[in-house]
Amino acid sequence: xxxxxxxxxxxxxxxxxxxxxxxxxxxxxxxxxxxxxxxxxxxxxxxxxxxxxxxxxxxxxxxxxxxxxxxxxxxxxxxxxxxxxxxxxxxxxxxxxxxxxxxxxxxxxxxxxxxxxxxxxxxxxxxxxxxxxxxxxxxxxxxxxxxxxxxxxxxxxxxxxxxxxxxxxxxxxxxxxxxxxxxxxxxxxxxxxxxxxxxxxxxxxxxxxxxxxxxxxxxxxxxxxxxxxxxxxxxxxxxxxxxxxxx
Amino acid sequence: xxxxxxxxxxxxxxxxxxxxxxxxxxxxxxxxxxxxxxxxxxxxxxxxxxxxxxxxxxxxxxxxxxxxxxxxxxxxxxxxxxxxxxxxxxxxxxxxxxxxxxxxxxxxxxxxxxxxxxxxxxxxxxxxxxxxxxxxxxxxxxxxxxxxxxxxxxxxxxxxxxxxxxxxxxxxxxxxxxxxxxxxxxxxxxxxxxxxxxxxxxxxxxxxxxxxxxxxxxxxxxxxxxxxxxxxxxxxxxxxxxxxxxx
DNA sequence: CGAAATTTTGAGTTCACTCAAGGATGGTGG
DNA sequence: CCACCATCCTTGAGTGAACTCAAAATTTCG
Numbered sequence: 001x002x003x004x005x006x007x008x009x010x011x012x013x014x015x016x017x018x019x020x021x022x023x024x025x026x027x028x029x030x031x032x033x034x035x036x037x038x039x040x041x042x043x044x045x046x047x048x049x050x051x052x053x054x055x056x057x058x059x060x061x062x063x064x065x066x067x068x069x070x071x072x073x074x075x076x077x078x079x080x081x082x083x084x085x086x087x088x089x090x091x092x093x094x095x096x097x098x099x100x101x102x103x104x105x106x107x108x109x110x111x112x113x114x115x116x117x118x119x120x121x122x123x124x125x126x127x128x129x130x131x132x133x134x135x136x137x138x139x140x141x142x143x144x145x146x147x148x149x150x151x152x153x154x155x156x157x158x159x160x161x162x163x164x165x166x167x168x169x170x171x172x173x174x175x176x177x178x179x180x181x182x183x184x185x186x187x188x189x190x191x192x193x194x195x196x197x198x199x200x201x202x203x204x205x206x207x208x209x210x211x212x213x214x215x216x217x218x219x220x221x222x223x224x225x226x227x228x229x230x231x232x233x234x235x236x237x238x239x240x241x242x243x244x245x246x247x
Numbered sequence: 248x249x250x251x252x253x254x255x256x257x258x259x260x261x262x263x264x265x266x267x268x269x270x271x272x273x274x275x276x277x278x279x280x281x282x283x284x285x286x287x288x289x290x291x292x293x294x295x296x297x298x299x300x301x302x303x304x305x306x307x308x309x310x311x312x313x314x315x316x317x318x319x320x321x322x323x324x325x326x327x328x329x330x331x332x333x334x335x336x337x338x339x340x341x342x343x344x345x346x347x348x349x350x351x352x353x354x355x356x357x358x359x360x361x362x363x364x365x366x367x368x369x370x371x372x373x374x375x376x377x378x379x380x381x382x383x384x385x386x387x388x389x390x391x392x393x394x395x396x397x398x399x400x401x402x403x404x405x406x407x408x409x410x411x412x413x414x415x416x417x418x419x420x421x422x423x424x425x426x427x428x429x430x431x432x433x434x435x436x437x438x439x440x441x442x443x444x445x446x447x448x449x450x451x452x453x454x455x456x457x458x459x460x461x462x463x464x465x466x467x468x469x470x471x472x473x474x475x476x477x478x479x480x481x482x483x484x485x486x487x488x489x490x491x492x493x494x
Numbered sequence: 495c496g497a498a499a500t501t502t503t504g505a506g507t508t509c510a511c512t513c514a515a516g517g518a519t520g521g522t523g524g
Numbered sequence: 525c526c527a528c529c530a531t532c533c534t535t536g537a538g539t540g541a542a543c544t545c546a547a548a549a550t551t552t553c554g
Contacts, residue, residue: 135382143434187390
């Protein structure tokens with residue numbers, strides 16, 4: 001492995017240091033991806049899994065007439081193609097939203113490790129179950145919330161998860177999505193997303209400078225997006241809410 | 248157990264007869280549920296799992312102001328609260344859409360069985376992973392399809408799954424949802440669902456008599472709903488498409 | 495520095511929503 | 525067995541949130 005690889009599985013709270021080391025040892029290589037590159041495509045039958053070391057990716061589906069729906073965001077620490085391991089083929093594609101770096105673990109040794117280390121198997125179970133939970137929350141988000149609420153909710157989720165992954169500080173973080181991508185994630189048009197961002201700015205729920213977003217008052221943004229982080233199943237350590245005075 | 252219980256796990260294709268017997272032996276009791284009754288509620292920490300023997304249930308989330316989003320449908324053969332086993336607490340509620348009967352398996356013995364029978368553990372993995380896949384397809388459905396397409400898509404999914412569960416014949420099946428519930432599943436209003444049903448009828452994509460729906464031409468309905476069953480991961484045996492001339 | 499991608503704004507349109515009300519259906523009890 | 529009540533389904537008319545089309549301003553990056 002190239003130097004001291006930082007492999008912090010998102011659900012590592014359930015893993016001992018020894019188990020984490022075992023997983024890290026199974027990594028055969030890393031891959032650097034540029035922005036807007038696919039890691040896997042729907043229908044493919046992958047033979048390896050990927051853990052995100054850096055960068056932000058998304059799960060998405062393509063529909064007729066060029067429509068696209070982003071069905072999930074993946075941040076560092078996430079295992080992004082377990083469904084390929086479990087089901088044999090991918091029901092969706094995974095691609096980058098930013099330049100990214102992923103660790104590669106072939107399926108075969110991973111299966112062996114899971115057989116021999118129940119705690120690791122349990123952590124991977126949780127990864128899949130939390131993916132399912134997040135997808136269900138997204139159904140509710142696009143199904144029953146207004147465009148304004150959907151964008152606020154997405155801001156909360158991405159902010160919380162970047163914070164948990166150690167990529168936010170003091171309520172500020174790099175926003176990894178273009179407005180086109182926010183549109184594909186929330187099921188509205190790009191133009192309308194732009195109007196919602198403007199309104200969120202006017203309402204002082206967010207402040208943007210370039211691609212950095214600052215949230216002056218998380219409680220208000222959470223309220224606006226009806227956001228309750230329970231569905232993310234972040235471990236208590238990660239739960240630390242991005243508060244204004246975290247410092 | 249009360250008589251010859253029919254416990255056909257939806258993903259039983261992956262299970263030997265012996266393994267199925269082991270699972271069935273873990274069932275401690277059955278529960279009869281009336282229509283519109285909750286099996287589990289969001290936030291609860293269940294100590295047992297349920298396999299649907301008969302009837303149709305749904306996963307749902309409640310939102311402020313009485314809004315509700317149904318995030319999944321469960322048919323006979325489905326294991327409907329594995330997420331409670333894996334994550335400790337429920338991120339959503341599960342309730343009946345029709346009168347139903349479920350088999351109860353306590354968590355503790357189930358964990359033991361999973362440790363000792365990898366094939367059973369694998370089947371449960373697949374159950375969770377397919378839940379996640381279905382939820383992602385639902386995100387795309389409510390996010391990027393018109394009301395007409397959403398209802399057509401739901402008709403296809405429920406029809407296919409009832410068919411796979413042995414509850415449909417010759418392209419006809421009992422439709423288990425009220426229009427209110429279809430609205431909660433597709434993210435539109437009840438009134439608009441009614442108009443979409445009318446249009447589907449006028450377009451000869453479905454025919455209804457009472458709560459029985461007949462689909463004269465599955466290919467056309469699938470096309471209308473952009474429905475591709477791959478995301479359901481039905482086993483080849485169950486894959487048999489409800490065709491017009493199934494007899 | 496220039497080309498391409500992204501963001502921003504305006505004007506008009508439409509799909510789906512709200513409000514309102516009548517009709518069908520099915521279960522329950524007298 | 526029928527009357528009644530509750531739920532569910534159906535339809536119409538007007539409204540509004542989000543969409544489409546068009547185009548300019550800004551940022552990013554080779």
